[in-house]
Amino acid sequence: xxxxxxxxxxxxxxxxxxxxxxxxxxxxxxxxxxxxxxxxxxxxxxxxxxxxxxxxxxxxxxxxxxxxxxxxxxxxxxxxxxxxxxxxxxxxxxxxxxxxxxxxxxxxxxxxxxxxxxxxxxxxxxxxxxxxxxxxxxxxxxxxxxxxxxxxxxxxxxxxxxxxxxxxxxxxxxxxxxxxxxxxxxxxxxxxxxxxxxxxxxxxxxxxxxxxxxxxxxxxxxxxxxxxxxxxxxxxxxxxxxxxxxxxxxxxxxxxxxxxxxxxxxxxxxxxxxxxxxxxxxxxxxxxxxxxxxxxxxxxxxxxxxxxxxxxxxxxxxxxxxxxxxxxxxxxxxxxxxxxxxxxxxxxxxxxxxxxxxxxxxxxxxxxxxxxxxxxxxxxxxxxxxxxxxxxxxxxxxxxxxxxxxxxxxxxxxxxxxxxxxxxxxxxxxxxxxxxxxxxxxxxxxxxxxxxxxxx
Numbered sequence: 204x205x206x207x208x209x210x211x212x213x214x215x216x217x218x219x220x221x222x223x224x225x226x227x228x229x230x231x232x233x234x235x236x237x238x239x240x241x242x243x244x245x246x247x248x249x250x251x252x253x254x255x256x257x258x259x260x261x262x263x264x265x266x267x268x269x270x271x272x273x274x275x276x277x278x279x280x281x282x283x284x285x286x287x288x289x290x291x292x293x294x295x296x297x298x299x300x301x302x303x304x305x306x307x308x309x310x311x312x313x314x315x316x317x318x319x320x321x322x323x324x325x326x327x328x329x330x331x332x333x334x335x336x337x338x339x340x341x342x343x344x345x346x347x348x349x350x351x352x353x354x355x356x357x358x359x360x361x362x363x364x365x366x367x368x369x370x371x372x373x374x375x376x377x378x379x380x381x382x383x384x385x386x387x388x389x390x391x392x393x394x395x396x397x398x399x400x401x402x403x404x405x406x407x408x409x410x411x412x413x414x415x416x417x418x419x420x421x422x423x424x425x426x427x428x429x430x431x432x433x434x435x436x437x438x439x440x441x442x443x444x445x446x447x448x449x450x451x452x453x454x455x456x457x458x459x460x461x462x463x464x465x466x467x468x469x470x471x472x473x474x475x476x477x478x479x480x481x482x483x484x485x486x487x488x489x490x491x492x493x494x495x496x497x498x499x500x501x502x503x504x505x506x507x508x509x510x511x512x513x514x515x516x517x518x519x520x521x522x523x524x525x526x527x528x529x530x531x532x533x534x535x536x537x538x539x540x541x542x543x544x545x546x547x548x549x550x551x552x553x554x555x556x557x558x559x560x561x562x563x564x565x566x567x568x569x570x571x572x573x574x575x576x577x578x579x580x581x582x583x584x585x586x587x588x589x590x591x592x593x594x595x596x597x598x599x600x601x602x603x604x605x606x607x608x609x610x611x612x613x614x615x616x617x618x619x620x621x622x623x624x625x626x627x628x629x630x631x632x633x634x635x636x637x638x639x640x641x642x643x644x645x646x647x648x649x650x651x652x653x654x655x656x657x658x659x
Contacts, residue, residue, distance in 0.1 A: 216285035218272045222292035225268065227308045227344045228351075229295065234337035244331050246427040249444035249453070253311045253325050254430075255596050257441040257459065257604055260334050262596050264311055264327025268344035271310055271326065277318040277559040280550075286310055286324060287553050290599035293326075293344060307598040308342060313445045313452055313608055316587040318562055324597075325446075377652045383417040384659075386584050391640070392633035394582040395625075401578060402629050409503050410569035410578050413624035414640050415585060416648060420617045424651060426453045432650035433610065439530060441606040443594035447613065452589045454611025454647070457530050460593055461561055462604040463554040466547045468516065472508050473528060474501040474566050474626055475536035478642045488527050488534050496630040501525055501536040503628070504565040508540055511560045515552050516542030533642050547601075554603025558593055567591035567607060567624065588613055590622040612647055621647045 215221075248254040248263035255262055271289060273282050290308045309332075310324035330342045345351065386394065391414045401407045426444045433455035434442040440455035459471040475497030477487045491497055509521045519542035528537040544552045551560075568591075569575025579587075589608050597603030613620040623643035625636040645656035 216271055216282060216289050218274070219285075219289060220269050222269075222289045224346050224348075225293045225344055226347050227293050227295055227342060229307075230341045230343070232331065232339040232341050234339055245333075246431075248331075249427040249430045249442075250425065253327060253446060254442060254444045255311050255594055255604075256333075256443070257462075257606065258335055258438070259462070259604065260332060261442065262309060262311060262330055262332050264325065264330040266328030267325055268328045268346075269326040271324040272321070273324065274321045276314055276320045276322055277555075277562060280556070280559065283555040283559060284550055284553065286555060286597060287599065287601050290326070290597070294599040307600055307602075308344060309596045309598040309603075311445070311596045313443070313447070313589050313594040314558070314562065314592045314605075315589050316563060316567065316591045318559070377421055377655050377658075379658050381419045381421065382648075382655070382658055385415045385417055388414075388637055392637050395627055395631060395633040395636045397582060398578060398627040399629075399631050399633070402627070402631075407574050407578065408570040409500060409565055409626055409628045410575040411565075411567050411591075411624045411626050412579065412636070413583055413587060413590065413622050414637075414644075416619075416621040416644060418619040418621060418648070418651060418655075420619055420651065423617055424614050424619060426451055426614065429453050429612065429650045430455065433646065439528065440610070441594075441604075443606070443608065443611070445594055447589060450613060450615035452594065452608060452611060452613055454594070454608060456594065456606040456608065456610055457528065457535070458566065458607040458609065460564070460595075460605045460607055461554065461557045463544075463552070463557060463602050465600075465602065466544045468512060468542050468544055468552075468557060470508050470512065470540045470561070471537055472501075472504045472540070472564060472566050473535040473537045474504040475525075476533050476625070476639050476642075478533050478638070479529065479531070484529075484534075488529070491527060491534060491536060492525075496628060497536060498525070500626045500628045501538070503570050505538045505540065507565045507570065508561060512540065512542050512557070515544055515549075515557065515560070517545045518543040532646050533639075553601035554595075554597045554605065555601075558595075558603075558605045562593055562605075563591065566626075567609070569626075587622065588620065590620075591624065610643070610647060612651060619651055621651070623647075 245263045252265040294308045312324035333339045434440050442455045445452045458473045462469045477491040513519045525536040525538045592608045593605040594608045595605035623640040625639040648656045
């Protein structure tokens with residue numbers, strides 16, 4: 204195999220089934236409205252399958268045609284390359300090379316914050332792909348020796364058990380004993396102060412410190428209801444609901460890590476935050492734009508993303524001035540970075556390869572990366588798991604989209620872990636960083652149980 208091209212002749216993906224044993228078909232589906240989409244198959248995928256997406260495209264999968272294990276996460280470049288080769292081997296003839304096709308055989312899933320942590324990408328038995336214009340396609344993947352499924356769920360099938368409210372708020376109250384803050388707020392503020400001291404001593408330029416809520420829910424959570432509270436189709440957030448070894452990762456991210464569509468690569472890093480309360484929001488936004496501390500923090504992230512992507516791009520556009528992204532409860536500085544890849548067929552330019560090049564960015568880790576990761580391990584009392592990792596998809600052409608797995612919750616039976624972080628730089632105030640994480644935690648806590656954020 205050439206060092207620069209990818210095809211079905213690539214080395215097999217370890218521990219994955221033989222792609223030659225599978226066949227795929229793609230079928231157009233009548234367009235649906237966003238509300239009908241969320242109340243039908245997307246909700247079912249959120250509860251029992253896998254769902255990932257953005258404003259550009261949402262993929263909802265049911266069943267598991269094949270599991271593609273990645274024992275070393277993003278660290279094994281050959282395994283990441285082999286994912287594309289596996290998908291291309293299943294893709295119908297001509298499909299992977301036809302840029303006009305709106306959907307291809309895809310693998311969906313998530314990577315942990317620890318880029319070397321094992322994970323598994325899923326190729327669903329049935330995947331519905333809905334683009335921003337409403338165009339919808341269905342991709343079926345099955346073993347060659349299995350008959351075609353003619354009674355698979357329809358786009359218009361309502362998920363079972365959703366005609367009546369799932370939660371009984373009166374019968375199952377949520378109180379302060381249900382929520383443990385890890386670390387306690389005062390301890391988090393002390394950790395921020397220690398990080399500021401490291402920065403002043405020249406050991407770091409930035410480190411992102413997270414805090415966690417360990418929540419015991421009075422009734423089993425329903426992923427699709429949480430997702431409905433966090434995500435409005437067509438809005439600013441990118442939804443995901445992904446099975447994990449311990450339960451399910453559910454969220455709606457504001458931040459695009461990387462998107463590859465043909466020769467175009469896009470990233471939209473966010474950093475620098477102010478709360479929005481509905482009063483004096485314009486003044487708050489202006490303070491954010493005028494803040495040297497927030498502008499410097501944001502530029503650290505943008506420069507790191509640009510430095511990584513320019514290795515793979517012949518043209519890269521990086522605006523000098525950030526814009527403000529309003530996210531309801533807060534506003535953040537954002538910079539849309541867009542480039543044209545040098546070689547769309549190169550090993551190093553698939554969506555997964557670009558993700559491996561970027562993750563974790565300074566938006567969730569720090570600068571320099573190695574020193575920041577060491578400080579995070581020392582100052583945070585628990586591993587991050589999938590929070591601040593990546594959620595998304597990749598397909599047979601090497602295209603794909605991966606978002607930061609923030610504004611999210613990890614579910615395990617009636618237990619939920621909710622995390623948020625703040626970037627610590629020169630000039631950071633521990634009280635302000637604590638308040639910032641509280642602002643970020645509230646929407647997710649309220650999505651878990653309406654009104655629960657009052658306990659923070």
